[in-house]
Amino acid sequence: MVIVMKPKATKEEIAGVEKLLKNLDFGVHISEGSERTIIGVIGDKRKLAETPLELMPGVDRVVHILEPYKLAGRAFHPESTTIKVNGQVIGGNKIVVMAGPCAVESEEQVISTARFLKEQGVTFLRGGAYKPRTSPYSFQGLEEEGLKILAQARKETGLLIVSEAVSTRSLEQVAKYADIVQIGARNMQNFHLLQEVGRSRLPVILKRGLSATIEEWLNAAEYIMNEGNYNIILCERGIRTFETYTRNTMDISSIPAVKELSHLPVIADPSHGTGRWKLVIPMSRAAIAAGADGLIVEVHPNPKEALSDGPQSLNYDSFTALMEDIRKIAVILGREI
């Protein structure tokens, strides 16, 4: 349920409503908009049967939310959320580009890629140290050693770090070295891990599950928010369909859909979304044109030699071409990059 206050509601009136709800043990989430304040209420509505909230001073109307997700929904928080991560803002006017190898393979690979990306105007370096691989015989990642390499790249270039956690144990490690933790598609419904991320308050990229509906994806965000962590960036990374030419089907339509349903920033991962490097540039263009707040793209100095996801990784030349295209689209959209 959401209580929409009148545009001229006073601080005392807002505090009065808040106090009443807290006394009844409701979860109360206040968002102060530029025009008016919205009070999001979580709890058993039956407790309010005898309390005509509409009649309280300053209250304009009470809106009942039908969606199962509340904190992640736009009704609760009508203005778009911006996530601040060590000097960078995600979800604002600036399009954020995150890039780097699928997996951290060596110091040389990560540092050289980071230097190249920095020159290109990238602000976040991605790299997996814990890899959720389909086969147990595939390269599983360098684990803490990989995180240390990422931290070194951060020190040398100033790029902020994104890295995936696959379990509560790896989350503790990632939290020590990375600026943003990634929860991958395979773990989107690992609810205990989501709750742990929620308690950590770390900025998190929450990827859409392989076969997740938009509602399931927003409910996953709700699990994190319900523990008090609102620093969530949603990431569309393609979904399973009957098509086999592409690794996944990049659901561009989910970007504007989720931007309408939720106030959280949305970025796109055209690398996993297609599985083919040749499709990464066109899908990046499409995602930004559709309203994505940023991209996360796999880049490797020599994709043919990559230990994971080489076929979908851009080399330096194609990444340079991608940035040129995105810059042009940003201008048309009135966004910075």
Ligand code: PEP
């Ligand atoms: C990755 O980012 O390398 C990754 C494994 O992504 P996803 O969870 O989207 O498959």
Ligand code: MN
């Ligand atoms: Mn990958």
